[in-house]
Amino acid sequence: MENEETKTVPKSWAMVGGDGPRSYAQNSSYQRGGLVIVNELMNEGIKDKLEFISPCSDSSNICTFRIADFGCSVGPNTFLAMEKIIEAVEQKYHAQFQNSPVPLEFQVFFNDVTTNDFNTLFKTLPLYQKYFAAGVPGTFYGRLFPKSTLHLAYSSYSLQWLSKVPEEVVDTKSPAWNKGSIQCSGTAKEVAKAYSAQFKTDMDNFLNARAQEIIGGGLMVIIILGLPDGILLSQTVAGKSYELFGSCLIDMAKLGVISEEKVDSFNLPLYYSSAKELEEIIKNNGHFCIERMNMLNNPMMKRKLDVQFVISQFRAIFQGLLEEHFGRDDVDKIFEYFAKKFAENYDSVFNGATPQHVDHFILLKRNIN
Amino acid sequence: MENEETKTVPKSWAMVGGDGPRSYAQNSSYQRGGLVIVNELMNEGIKDKLEFISPCSDSSNICTFRIADFGCSVGPNTFLAMEKIIEAVEQKYHAQFQNSPVPLEFQVFFNDVTTNDFNTLFKTLPLYQKYFAAGVPGTFYGRLFPKSTLHLAYSSYSLQWLSKVPEEVVDTKSPAWNKGSIQCSGTAKEVAKAYSAQFKTDMDNFLNARAQEIIGGGLMVIIILGLPDGILLSQTVAGKSYELFGSCLIDMAKLGVISEEKVDSFNLPLYYSSAKELEEIIKNNGHFCIERMNMLNNPMMKRKLDVQFVISQFRAIFQGLLEEHFGRDDVDKIFEYFAKKFAENYDSVFNGATPQHVDHFILLKRNIN
Numbered sequence: 179m180e181n182e183e184t185k186t187v188p189k190s191w192a193m194v195g196g197d198g199p200r201s202y203a204q205n206s207s208y209q210r211g212g213l214v215i216v217n218e219l220m221n222e223g224i225k226d227k228l229e230f231i232s233p234c235s236d237s238s239n240i241c242t243f244r245i246a247d248f249g250c251s252v253g254p255n256t257f258l259a260m261e262k263i264i265e266a267v268e269q270k271y272h273a274q275f276q277n278s279p280v281p282l283e284f285q286v287f288f289n290d291v292t293t294n295d296f297n298t299l300f301k302t303l304p305l306y307q308k309y310f311a312a313g314v315p316g317t318f319y320g321r322l323f324p325k326s327t328l329h330l331a332y333s334s335y336s337l338q339w340l341s342k343v344p345e346e347v348v349d350t351k352s353p354a355w356n357k358g359s360i361q362c363s364g365t366a367k368e369v370a371k372a373y374s375a376q377f378k379t380d381m382d383n384f385l386n387a388r389a390q391e392i393i394g395g396g397l398m399v400i401i402i403l404g405l406p407d408g409i410l411l412s413q414t415v416a417g418k419s420y421e422l423f424g425s426c427l428i429d430m431a432k433l434g435v436i437s438e439e440k441v442d443s444f445n446l447p448l449y450y451s452s453a454k455e456l457e458e459i460i461k462n463n464g465h466f467c468i469e470r471m472n473m474l475n476n477p478m479m480k481r482k483l484d485v486q487f488v489i490s491q492f493r494a495i496f497q498g499l500l501e502e503h504f505g506r507d508d509v510d511k512i513f514e515y516f517a518k519k520f521a522e523n524y525d526s527v528f529n530g531a532t533p534q535h536v537d538h539f540i541l542l543k544r545n546i547n
Numbered sequence: 548m549e550n551e552e553t554k555t556v557p558k559s560w561a562m563v564g565g566d567g568p569r570s571y572a573q574n575s576s577y578q579r580g581g582l583v584i585v586n587e588l589m590n591e592g593i594k595d596k597l598e599f600i601s602p603c604s605d606s607s608n609i610c611t612f613r614i615a616d617f618g619c620s621v622g623p624n625t626f627l628a629m630e631k632i633i634e635a636v637e638q639k640y641h642a643q644f645q646n647s648p649v650p651l652e653f654q655v656f657f658n659d660v661t662t663n664d665f666n667t668l669f670k671t672l673p674l675y676q677k678y679f680a681a682g683v684p685g686t687f688y689g690r691l692f693p694k695s696t697l698h699l700a701y702s703s704y705s706l707q708w709l710s711k712v713p714e715e716v717v718d719t720k721s722p723a724w725n726k727g728s729i730q731c732s733g734t735a736k737e738v739a740k741a742y743s744a745q746f747k748t749d750m751d752n753f754l755n756a757r758a759q760e761i762i763g764g765g766l767m768v769i770i771i772l773g774l775p776d777g778i779l780l781s782q783t784v785a786g787k788s789y790e791l792f793g794s795c796l797i798d799m800a801k802l803g804v805i806s807e808e809k810v811d812s813f814n815l816p817l818y819y820s821s822a823k824e825l826e827e828i829i830k831n832n833g834h835f836c837i838e839r840m841n842m843l844n845n846p847m848m849k850r851k852l853d854v855q856f857v858i859s860q861f862r863a864i865f866q867g868l869l870e871e872h873f874g875r876d877d878v879d880k881i882f883e884y885f886a887k888k889f890a891e892n893y894d895s896v897f898n899g900a901t902p903q904h905v906d907h908f909i910l911l912k913r914n915i916n
Contacts, residue, residue: 242693283693287681292672296665300684303661310692312656313682315669323679324611324652 193251194494195295197302203252205494209335210255211476216334216539217262219472220399223541224266227469228330229395230274241280243267244328245309246287246391248318248384249336252299257307259332260286263399264308267330284309289322291315293498317341319383323391331388331398335537338403340447341380344372348443360424361446363417364410377449381459389465394546398466404538405450406473416535418527419488419520420446426516435515436508444503446496450535460542470541475534483528485521489513562620563863564664566671572621574863578704579624580845585703585908586631588841589768592910593635596838597699598764599643610649612636613697614678615656615760617687617753618705621668626676628701629655632768633677636699653678658691660684662867686710688752692760700757700767704906707772709816710749713741717812729793730815732786733779746818750828758834763915767835773907774819775842785904787896788857788889789815795885804884805877813872819904829911839910844903854893858886 193202230241245263250256264284271282286307288299292315303311316322318333319341346354347362347369354368362373388398403416411417431438453473460468493513500509520527562571599610614632619625633653640651655676657668661684672680685691687702688710715723716731716738723737731742757767772785780786800807822842829837862882869878889896 242696285693285696292669296669296682300661300665300682303684310690311684313665313669313684315672315680315682321679324654327611327654 192291192294192498194497195252196298197252200490200493200497201252201298202494203254203298203302205490206251206255208476208491210258213255213259213262213334215474215476216259216399216401216537219470219539219541220263221266223397223399223470224263224270224330225273227541227543228267228270228397230271231395242283242285243330244285244287245330245332246289246314246323246328248289248322248331248333248388249339250288250290250294250299252295253302255334256288256299257302257304259334260309261304261307263330263332285312286310287312287314287323287328289314289316289318291317318387319380321387321390325390326393328388328392329396331392331396333399334401335403337381337384337400338448338450340373340376340449341383342376343445343447344376346372347445350442356445357442358424358428359421360427360444361411361417361420362449363412363421365412373449374455377451377455378459381456382463385460385463385465389463389544392544394544396544397469398540398542398544400538400540400542402456402538402540403448403450404456404473404536405452406533406536407452407454409533411450411535413533414450414535415527415532416450418532419492420448422520422523422527423492423516426512426519429519430512430515435511436504440504447499451538453538456538456540460540464545466542466544468540469543470539472539474537474539476537485517485524489517489520492516561660561663561867563866564621565667566621569859569862569866570621570667571863572623572667572671574859575620575624577845577860579627582624582628582631582703584843584845585628585768585770585906588839588908588910589632590635592766592768592839593632593639593699594642596910596912597636597639597766599640600764611652611654612699613654613656614699614701615658615683615692615697617658617691617700617702617757618708619657619659619663619668621664622671624703625657625668626671626673628703629678630673630676632699632701654681655679656681656683656692656697658683658685658687660686687756688749690756690759694759695762697757697761698765700761700765702768703770704772706750706753706769707817707819709742709745709818710752711745712814712816713745715741716814719811725814726811727793727797728790729796729813730780730786730789731818732781732790734781742818743824746820746824747828750825751832754829754832754834758832758913761913763913765913766838767909767911767913769907769909769911771825771907771909772817772819773825773842773905774821775902775905776821776823778902780819780904782902783819783904784896784901785819787901788861789817791889791892791896792861792885795881795888798888799881799884804880805873809873816868820907822907825907825909829909833914835911835913837909838912839908841908843906843908845906852897854886854890858882858889861885 194200197203245260247256286309296313299313314322346352347356349355354372356369362370364370392398405411427441430436431441453471460466497509500512563569566572614629616625616629655678665682668682683691715721716725718724723741725738731739733739761767774780796810799805800810822840829835866878869881
């Protein structure tokens with residue numbers, strides 16, 4: 179569908195496709211770890227906040243309940259989440275309309291960027307799922323569905339990805355130039371301002387698009403990476419890891435392996451938001467009411483993680499992005515170097531005293547106009 | 548979605564994916580040739596037979612018009628067809644509700660088997676299409692959509708593909724064993740009976756599934772390969788080509804290149820139906836009313852075709868099927884041999900006197916229960 183957003187987001191990258199050892203499918207246990215805690219919150223949220231206006235709103239006496247996962251990547255996480263949501267919706271439906279003769283049918287839309295590996299997603303769909311499945315390609319910062327056709331939207335670990343790196347932070351002439359760093363560490367004020375503004379724009383575009391697509395009273399579950407109050411990204415394990423990764427790129431440029439210019443123009447299109455920031459954006463947007471907001475500590479973060487495991491997860495997520503910027507050949511070298519340096523610095527990054535980022539869980543309800 | 552059909556269709560193959568020189572995307576001009584004539588018929592059909600009950604049936608005052616292409620393969624043919632359908636629907640809508648303030652939004656579902664190359668389909672979607680796109684994986688001989696959610700269904704050059712080769716024709720102990728042939732030539736009565744029964748079962752499953760999914764009064768356009776009255780497949784150019792292809796397999800088995808057993812167990816899951824047969828199946832099914840039925844001669848058939856062109860089209864269609872049966876390595880050899888033998892026999896297959904198959908154009912309307 180033609181829209182302003184798709185025009186201004188020419189680039190897109192996806193998690194590593196397929197189901198091989200380097201795939202996102204095989205390297206997404208962090209995201210799955212989050213799902214376990216989230217399940218209970220979703221269950222409660224659907225039980226308390228979902229309302230069916232009538233057992234069947236259309237003339238043919240069948241109710242289709244439409245769910246979309248925005249930023250689904252490939253399975254199995256998205257399949258598990260959809261299954262849990264459907265269970266909760268069915269329970270609520272049966273509780274509200276006891277012995278309702280009208281069967282509820284589910285249609286689930288799996289959305290991700292066009293470069294996502296939909297072929298693998300489709301081939302790994304559970305054989306006997308309880309829903310009719312569809313894939314929807316395109317950026318979720320623009321419209322993807324007809325008006326008022328979704329009943330429940332879900333987005334898990336996706337909205338921390340910005341639609342693009344803010345231009346100023348890679349512009350050597352800008353006061354927001356992020357020299358020597360690849361992330362929004364939080365210490366450089368102008369950089370933080372540029373990242374924060376981009377995040378606000380993106381979130382607003384997301385909420386506006388979803389506001390059109392979700393029916394009045396419909397729910398939206400958002401799980402997004404973020405920061406606890408008063409903590410900067412650079413103080414966290416994640417921030418220290420990105421910093422270390424950035425230092426590898428600088429080392430490699432000095433060694434002449436990759437170009438310095440490419441390193442200078444590289445920043446992560448990632449933003450870790452605070453609860454306060456998110457709340458403000460959602461309230462200013464005005465289309466959704468915040469039903470619930472929690473800060474979760476992903477259980478994966480309590481574990482002492484194996485270096486190889488961390489590198490694998492990192493690679494499954496960032497490989498596509500890095501290939502786009504540095505070219506396919508250099509990415510293997512970058513990860514080799516990173517693995518070595520990461521192992522050497524492991525204790526300084528992962529010492530027990532370093533704060534961790536959080537997962538924000540947000541339950542929204544679309545206002546009835 | 549769990550259903551009987553998907554359980555009994557364990558195998559599926561797709562046209563050749565990607566957009567390289569051997570892809571279906573680059574080798575589907577026969578199917579595109581058909582589209583040109585079909586356009587006018589569709590246009591008329593939509594103009595005469597599509598009825599909007601109200602400018603907007605849902606409370607939010609927006610009308611979503613849902614279209615599905617069953618067996619879309621990859622573009623560009625499916626994109627062209629969807630564009631033409633939308634143009635015709637919009638014209639009809641504006642003619643029926645002059646100055647209607649309610650905007651019509653379109654959602655288009657591209658369906659094909661799970662092994663179809665949806666990644667390429669999505670990447671080649673027109674940049675500024677007028678609809679919200681979704682991909683739906685799975686066999687169209689079973690349910691794919693929630694009840695009463697489609698307004699117009701389309702299926703082009705897909706329903707001649709059976710869900711499977713009838714078991715009897717590759718069973719050496721059956722009276723319907725199709726010894727020495729890979730097709731339903733029409734001369735062996737028991738073979739024809741087995742193929743015809745399979746076609747009837749498949750079409751019935753297709754019609755039953757679509758009857759659930761299409762709203763009362765909704766339309767379905769079917770374009771399907773078939774035979775003119777009184778002509779057997781073996782008498783046509785297509786049949787003679789399949790026969791020649793089959794003889795290549797037998798030659799190669801004799802030469803010891805491929806196994807005889809594999810050749811004996813191979814038949815094409817293709818059925819060319821007559822208008823009478825189709826009419827009977829649709830009438831017996833009872834869910835749809837036949838609004839229009841035409842036999843078309845694809846303009847591509849009038850051309851004197853280049854041997855290389857025929858081989859390329861053949862390969863784009865049959866490669867996946869052959870790889871599944873004979874293994875990837877032997878398929879190259881088979882096509883090499885076929886190209887040679889085809890060139891030698893070109894004049895006997897493509898002489899002006901040989902009858903051609905036809906394209907059936909069928910416009911159906913879902914009965915209002």
